[in-house]
Amino acid sequence: MKRRSLVxxxxxxxxxSVLAASAGADTRTAxxxxxxxxxxxxxxxxxLLTVLTGPAAFLGQDQRSWAVLAAQRVGKELGLKAKIVNxxxxxDPAVALTAAQRLVGNKSIIAAVGPATSGGVxxxxxxxxxxxxxxxxxxxxxxxxxxxxxxxATGFFYRVVADDSVQxxxxxxxxxxKLNADKVTVFxxxxxxxxxxxxxxxxxxxxxxxxxxxxxxxxxxTDFSSFVARIPADTDVVYTPFQxxxxxxxxxxxxxxxxxxxxxxxxxxxxxxxxxxxGSYFSNFAPDLTSVPGKQAIVDAWKQANPGRSLSPFGPPxxxxxxxxLYAAKRACAGKSSIDRINIKRKMKAGPIPNxxxxxxxxxxxxxxxxxxxxxxxxxxxxxxxxxxxxxx
Amino acid sequence: xxYDKLFQTLVNSATLGSTYxxxxxxxxxxxxxxxxxxxxxxxxxxxxxxxxxxxLTATGGALDPAFSPWLVLVLMAxxxxxxxxxxxxxxxRFAYRPLRDAPRITPLISxxxxxxxxxxSVQLLFGAEHRTYDTFNIAGGTLYxxxxxxxxxxxxxxxxxxxxxxxxxxVVLWYLVTRTRIGKAMRATAIDRDxxxxxxxxxxxxxxxxxxxxxxxxxxxxxxxxxxxxxxxxMGFTPGLFAFTAAxxxxxxxxxxxxxxxxxxxxxxxxxxTYVTVWVGxxxxxxxxxxFSLLIxxxxxxPQGILGRPEIRKx
Numbered sequence: 001m002k003r004r005s006l007v008x009x010x011x012x013x014x015x016x017s018v019l020a021a022s023a024g025a026d027t028r029t030a031x032x033x034x035x036x037x038x039x040x041x042x043x044x045x046x047x048l049l050t051v052l053t054g055p056a057a058f059l060g061q062d063q064r065s066w067a068v069l070a071a072q073r074v075g076k077e078l079g080l081k082a083k084i085v086n087x088x089x090x091x092d093p094a095v096a097l098t099a100a101q102r103l104v105g106n107k108s109i110i111a112a113v114g115p116a117t118s119g120g121v122x123x124x125x126x127x128x129x130x131x132x133x134x135x136x137x138x139x140x141x142x143x144x145x146x147x148x149x150x151x152x153a154t155g156f157f158y159r160v161v162a163d164d165s166v167q168x169x170x171x172x173x174x175x176x177x178k179l180n181a182d183k184v185t186v187f188x189x190x191x192x193x194x195x196x197x198x199x200x201x202x203x204x205x206x207x208x209x210x211x212x213x214x215x216x217x218x219x220x221x222t223d224f225s226s227f228v229a230r231i232p233a234d235t236d237v238v239y240t241p242f243q244x245x246x247x248x249x250x251x252x253x254x255x256x257x258x259x260x261x262x263x264x265x266x267x268x269x270x271x272x273x274x275x276x277x278x279g280s281y282f283s284n285f286a287p288d289l290t291s292v293p294g295k296q297a298i299v300d301a302w303k304q305a306n307p308g309r310s311l312s313p314f315g316p317p318x319x320x321x322x323x324x325x326l327y328a329a330k331r332a333c334a335g336k337s338s339i340d341r342i343n344i345k346r347k348m349k350a351g352p353i354p355n356x357x358x359x360x361x362x363x364x365x366x367x368x369x370x371x372x373x374x375x376x377x378x379x380x381x382x383x384x385x386x387x388x389x390x391x392x393x
Numbered sequence: 394x395x396y397d398k399l400f401q402t403l404v405n406s407a408t409l410g411s412t413y414x415x416x417x418x419x420x421x422x423x424x425x426x427x428x429x430x431x432x433x434x435x436x437x438x439x440x441x442x443x444x445x446x447x448x449l450t451a452t453g454g455a456l457d458p459a460f461s462p463w464l465v466l467v468l469m470a471x472x473x474x475x476x477x478x479x480x481x482x483x484x485x486r487f488a489y490r491p492l493r494d495a496p497r498i499t500p501l502i503s504x505x506x507x508x509x510x511x512x513x514s515v516q517l518l519f520g521a522e523h524r525t526y527d528t529f530n531i532a533g534g535t536l537y538x539x540x541x542x543x544x545x546x547x548x549x550x551x552x553x554x555x556x557x558x559x560x561x562x563x564v565v566l567w568y569l570v571t572r573t574r575i576g577k578a579m580r581a582t583a584i585d586r587d588x589x590x591x592x593x594x595x596x597x598x599x600x601x602x603x604x605x606x607x608x609x610x611x612x613x614x615x616x617x618x619x620x621x622x623x624x625x626x627x628m629g630f631t632p633g634l635f636a637f638t639a640a641x642x643x644x645x646x647x648x649x650x651x652x653x654x655x656x657x658x659x660x661x662x663x664x665x666x667t668y669v670t671v672w673v674g675x676x677x678x679x680x681x682x683x684x685f686s687l688l689i690x691x692x693x694x695x696p697q698g699i700l701g702r703p704e705i706r707k708x
Contacts (some may be wrong), residue, residue: 054521055625190678216678222622222631223409226666227677229401233545246523246623253529257537257549258401274523 036107037340040333043081046071046325047103049096049114049124049135050318052088055219055244058272060088060116062315063138065306067113070322070357073301077355078330082322089115091191091219091243093123100124104131110329111135111344113321117243118142119192122152129154132341134348136160136324138317141167141268141285142196146368158348158364160320161285162374164193168200170376170393171239171265171283176208181236185213185262187227187251189242197241197267219244228254235262245272252277268376271314276385284313287377288389292359313377313389319357324364327353400546402667406660408552408621411559414655415614416636418566418648419481419607425583425646426603428497429489432504435633436511437480437608441473441615442624443515446524448472455527462532470558473612481608482601490597516626523623536620555617562613563652566606570648575602583646635662638688644701653699661687 038044048067051060067084075082087103089096096115103109104127112128112135115121121140128135136158143165145153175181184205188198198214205212213235215227219242228251231238238255240248245266252264256277266275266282275282289295289311298319299311331350332343349364356362363372376393416438423431448469453459460468488507492500528536528551536554539547570576581589582599590596618632635658643654665687666680675683 053516055523057520057522188678214676216676218678220627220631222618222628225405225408225621226402226663229398229405229663229667230671230677232395233397244523246525246625249525250623253537256529257551259545259547274525277529 037338038108038110039338040080040329040336043083043108044075044326044329045083045085045106045109046322047087047106047109047112047114047133048084048318049087049089049099049103049112049120050116051091052086054090055246056091056269056272058245058274058312059139059269059314062309062312063113063116063318065302065309066315066317066319067322069298069302069305070319070326073298074319074323074326078326080326080329080333082326082329084113084322085109087114089117089120089124091117091119093117093119096120097123097127100127104128104133109133110339110341111325113138113318113325115140117193118145118196121145121157122192125153125157129156132156132345134158134325134328134341134344136321138321139268139285139314140193142192143200144196146370155369156345158324158369160324160362160371160374161317162376163370164197164200166374167267167283167285167376167393168197169204171267172201172204172208174281174378174393175237175239175265176205176210179237179263181205181210183211183213183232183235184237184239185215185231185235186239187215187217187241189244189247190216190218191243193243193269194241194267198239201239201241217247219247221247224251224254227251228258228260231255231260231262233260235260238262238264239266240264241267241269243269245270245275248280248282249275249277252280268314271312271379271387273310273312273385276381278381278383278385280381282379282381282387283376283393284379285374285376286313286317286358287392288313288379288387289316289357291389295357295359298357313379313387316357320353320362323353323357324348324362327351396544397546398667400543400548402663404548404552405663405667407556407656408659409662410656410659411556412614412618412632412655413636413639413658414652415559415562415610415617416632417640417643417651417655418563419611420637420640421643421645421648421651422579422603422607424640425648426579426586426600427489427493427500429500430504430637431484431489431607432501432633433484433488433507433511434607434611435629435636436508437477437484437629438611438615438618438633438636439515439624439626439629440480440511441477441612442619442628443519443615444473444476444612445469445616445619446526446624449526455530458531462535466531470613470616473616474609475612477608477612477615478605479608481604481611485601485604490600512626512629519626521626523625525623526620528620551620555620558613558617562610566610566648569606575599579603638685642688642691642698644698647698647700650698650700657699658684 050063071082087099089099116139118140141164143163186198186202188194242248248266248270264280268284270282271284328344328347331347332339353362365372378391379387380390419434452465488503536551537549540550540553578594578599639654639658640651643650665683670677
């Protein structure tokens with residue numbers, strides 16, 4: 001009896017081990033269904049991987065609104081029926097991976113916009129590539145996704161915005177040359193986006209002999225008083241490349257409370273109405289669309305479809321991401337009745353994208369899957385709390 | 394020596410400590426009577442902040458209040474205290490009372506469940522975006538104006554109001570617990586629940602009153618905290634964790650201990666972020682590591698906490 005119990009226990013352990021091992025097995029294998037052909041006259045489904053809930057949801061909801069608009073307008077322009085299918089990645093790369101796995105399992109989805117965050121791209125690109133899903137991010141700016149010795153993303157990853165090597169360098173240069181900063185405090189939030197950007201800014205500033213203080217918080221930090229107490233009173237600029245704009249705003253408020261003169265400079269993650277202390281700056285990978293000639297009709301259409309929402313520079317690149325996918329689909333459909341995922345990949349760089357949402361014509365770089373001439377724009381918060389575009393970095 | 398930084402750190406200590414003390418009192422009162430760690434208490438604090446936000450919005454917001462901004466602030470605090478007191482009583486009645494005779498792990502699990510229920514309910518109803526009282530614009534920014542100055546250093550009205558309000562509430566609590574019949578009943582129940590019941594004390598009423606007080610204090614803490622920070626559904630986790638730690642350091646079950654523990658932990662946190670991480674050469678992002686390492690060492694030498702009594706085991 002005792003021996004039978006031991007055998008049964010050993011079997012149970014063995015079965016459990018096998019199950020546990022298979023659960024932790026390479027998810028790429030589990031996430032590779034056969035690509036289905038999509039009819040060129042049917043609905044072309046485009047997955048949207050973005051932050052729809054959580055502290056940065058404003059940004060993801062903004063991207064969704066522009067992606068949906070692009071599916072309608074650009075689809076009509078090209079004679080295609082397009083639809084956006086949403087997948088919430090939150091700010092957690094683990095959740096992004098789960099969302100990506102669900103996306104690739106949906107055979108009707110031919111390509112994806114997103115993920116929105118650099119951490120999300122790093123976590124999901126291999127899964128999406130294995131399923132031959134082109135993914136075009138409208139906001140993941142970490143430079144190492146596509147550059148460096150071991151890019152974090154795959155050849156199926158594209159982006160329609162410039163990367164942080166442009167943003168960080170541009171921001172740091174502005175601090176030195178226009179704000180005459182001698183002392184800068186650089187924050188990071190201990191995640192890939194902000195650490196990468198903070199490192200770029202810090203390195204540039206140090207090369208220009210600026211005194212740099214580096215401080216580290218998390219997205220869960222609630223009270224920044226003690227961190228702000230560490231900032232010397234003669235600091236000129238505090239750089240806050242956060243994904244949670246409200247945290248950058250809190251730091252700006254605390255600086256004023258503690259009588260410190262430093263001005264806050266945020267990254268593209270602070271392109272959010274929650275960041276509103278007058279005098280603060282932020283950079284963003286897209287301009288104010290109302291300043292781009294010929295885009296008023298699109299802006300009006302967006303406002304009509306999104307009553308009550310305020311126009312932000314963060315969302316329009318999602319429109320651009322859909323443009324790239326639909327032009328690739330249109331080109332792939334030439335002479336064919338149906339296409340599949342790999343056809344999109346083959347046509348992503350087949351030609352320019354005219355009537356680009358941010359003005360002019362869009363092209364990908366021939367060397368990487370980054371935009372050929374991407375840039376960052378600079379905004380300053382006005383006395384009424386709104387953001388005004390003041391130049392280009 | 395940068396005296397401005399030192400004074401600012403002391404102010405931060407007092408402000409943080411006030412919040413932690415108010416929340417810690419709730420943990421310690423409930424533990425003292427029920428021997429239950431009410432993990433939902435941090436989320437009651439969060440609900441208080443949201444109730445305050447609701448009142449502020451309903452009365453016109455920071456920029457266009459319907460009444461005097463100071464009256465609005467008082468209304469926010471009172472509403473939050475009332476709502477959280479009621480919430481605390483409800484949680485006790487429906488989530489803990491049915492499990493009073495169950496093994497101790499069971500109400501603990503129930504407390505965790507209530508915690509998740511509260512934070513996810515708020516997220517479902519109001520979204521997960523950070524919200525703010527926009528304190529900068531309340532009363533034309535008066536809250537951020539100096540209440541007192543010392544050379545080049547100044548302390549804002551916001552900090553003064555936070556600390557003074559907390560102290561007033563703690564004094565009221567002390568009075569209730571030490572000078573009233575119900576307070577005496579609470580203390581008796583904490584010492585020996587069965588004996589208190591045999592002496593004719595209505596235990597259910599005493600426990601309900603403890604949750605009422607705990608909830609009220611947490612609600613006030615929520616409003617005071619949210620005046621300086623942002624609101625989001627998970628905002629109760631970190632302060633709740635720190636306050637629980639403060640209650641343990643002060644001596645879980647001891648009301649003066651919870652107050653002392655709160656201010657001590659606030660001071661440790663402020664000093665660690667501003668000074669200790671610099672002295673030991675660690676990145677400031679590891680400040681929680683330093684704080685809790687110090688606490689572990691402290692607990693090794695004084696496990697019952699500063700004002701707690703060693704547990705007596707009958708042999």
